[in-house]
Amino acid sequence: MLRTFRIGGIHPPENKLSAGKKITTLAAPKQVIIPLGQHIGAPAVAVVKKGDTVKVGTLLAKAGGFVSANIHSSVSGKVNKIDNALDASGYRRPAIYIDVEGDDWEESIDRNETLVKDCKLSSKEIVDKIAAAGVVGLGGATFPTQVKLTPPPGNKAEIVIINAVECEPYLTSDHSLMMEKGEQILVGVTLLMKAVNVSKAIIGIENNKPDAIAHLQKLAANFNGIEIMPLKVQYPQGGEKQLIDAVIRRQVKSGALPISAGAVVQNVGTAYAVYEAVQKNKPLFERVVTVTGKGVANPSNLLVRIGTPIQELINAAGGIPENTGKIIGGGPMMGKALISAEVPVTKGSSGVLIMNKEESVRKPMRDCIRCAKCVSVCPMGLNPTLLMNSTEFTNWELAEKNYITDCIECGSCSYTCPANRPLLDYIRLGKGKVMGIIRARKS
């Protein structure tokens, strides 16, 4: 019996159209737009100014706080301007525009493809190097990695869990990365283990990727303490708390950090970025992005420089098909519709999904029939319909009492609702309000 998390969960159609496709490198565009806030936490502070010449890998912006990350140039060229740029949600936020000239990399970056296995650095040096390279969680939440590797006092990591489940339908970027960069990922995992001083790591992979499981299992034989664990396909297994439950059968208390269960969870893409940062001195300025959709001529996994307009990716995959309803940034479950195809790829972009009009349209909402399907699928054990109602009637105490702040916004409730109720929309609103109330109470 394969393991999975024990509460709730759904299994939407997988639609992994781009599975098995090799990663192709997308050439740098004419201009990149690199936002200063690509991660959770404070936006980075620009250290370059208009007219500066930058190389690939040059530091553009320094972390603007403890929970923040450095940002590096993904191209070589001239800083055109530092101005507000449209982000995926239609708000304008500060970004650095760079006009591309040639492809001149910083000399410190090791561009050799050979695998570097040994690392003599101490755990602190590894964490510092990761911080300097601006590595953030590449699963989509973009939490600065060095913060996760520095457990708050009183907590001790016991195990590193690598999230390679890729539970979102359609997305295959992690899958392709595992097939092509398996050894590098495993070195990255050893580095992460060293960074938090643990001797055990488990890589959780859903068993809809048998080739990746077999491939990594073969490679892991040469590494100490790394185990590959096939998991039953279940959404949202990629959620941190769900994965911890699935892999080591521990539950994280409401409001607590995963480290309280002794686990440090990192995405498989992050492990690869850590390898590149520590062993190759390469900052995080490119990532694998899946471009997919039922109407897309050539669904693909592209290695893209951060800051490339999404339109370029779509062009590489065969252009925007006719009858396109929405372009989603991310997967179909947690992704958000993009306001324009001109918005840039950021560190958190795992996929671009093009949906046709029929797929993308929202069905009309009807009255709740009290079937409690949302309750049974909620992976956090919440009561989504109650939370939606308490938000609708602005009963924040009721929402707080029913743990609205524990919602991971996976969307299983909205997906499963037979009355098409926008449960998550309301819960997200209520969660924001309640968190604001809690913050105000604390200060």
Add this chain to the structure above:
Amino acid sequence: MILIAVISLGVIGAIGALLLYAASKKFEVYEDPRIAQVQEALPGANCGGCGYPGCSGFAGACVKADTLDGLLCPVGGAPTMAKVASILGKEAASAEPMVAVVRCNGTCSVRPRNNQYDGSQSCAIASTLYGGETGCSFGCLGYGDCVNVCTFDAIHINIETGLPEVDEEKCTSCGACVKACPKNIIELRKKGPKSRRIYVSCVNKDKGAVARKACTNACIGCGKCEKECPFEAITVTNNLAYIDYTKCRLCRKCVAVCPTGAIHELNFPPRKEAATDTKTGADKPTPAPKTEKTPVTKEVAAPQEKVKEKTN
């Protein structure tokens, strides 16, 4: 048998009555009778516009307070406060009547849509998801959260413009719409003499070119009004002009110089030809004379007119 039952029940009843009487005397809570009187004088809408939880909360606060300074029932206004003052034998604080003002004039015709939203028809939810259906991420979303919270039926969405309009006769300036608007577009402003007032009907903080591209009625932060104002009532911060209504003397000079028509004047008599700036004359026609006949018109009278004449 019946007699025993009647007597025993009667005795039990009498003992109970005595106990209750004693308890009510012993644990009597004195409540100021004036609280009830004040509450009687209040409108009883329980809108919370005064900042207290309902009318009884406000009545309690009035009775407790030494002076009525800072206490105002926005629904009842001055007459109600005068009544409250006479009950309590205190001086009623004089308060300027206020009114809700919608600071967005991005009508459908001047602010083109570049995407379509099909989620929940609620401004609060839409704003947690993204910037909105137009290029302006500051402007009115138009799903009517302000309409839904108004207990006085004083704000409605105009289908033609897609923007809410305040019926100033009904508006009690309780501020419910101000709180409900996730974009902070609605502001309580001084009603002004004869309901005349001037305000910047835009909250876009983007740079001029960006704002203008998204909406031709947007404030572009050019600063002309700031320079023109003889009373230092206008400040431009973050590419957006704001008129301080406590300093504004309603001279209307800013309205004439605004290149985009973002500054609105309401309920003024028509200007004389000489007073109109020739440069902006074409862009900014004199308000129609109907404002003169009915000094209290709906909020949107001016903007609507402008739109019509611009598109012609």
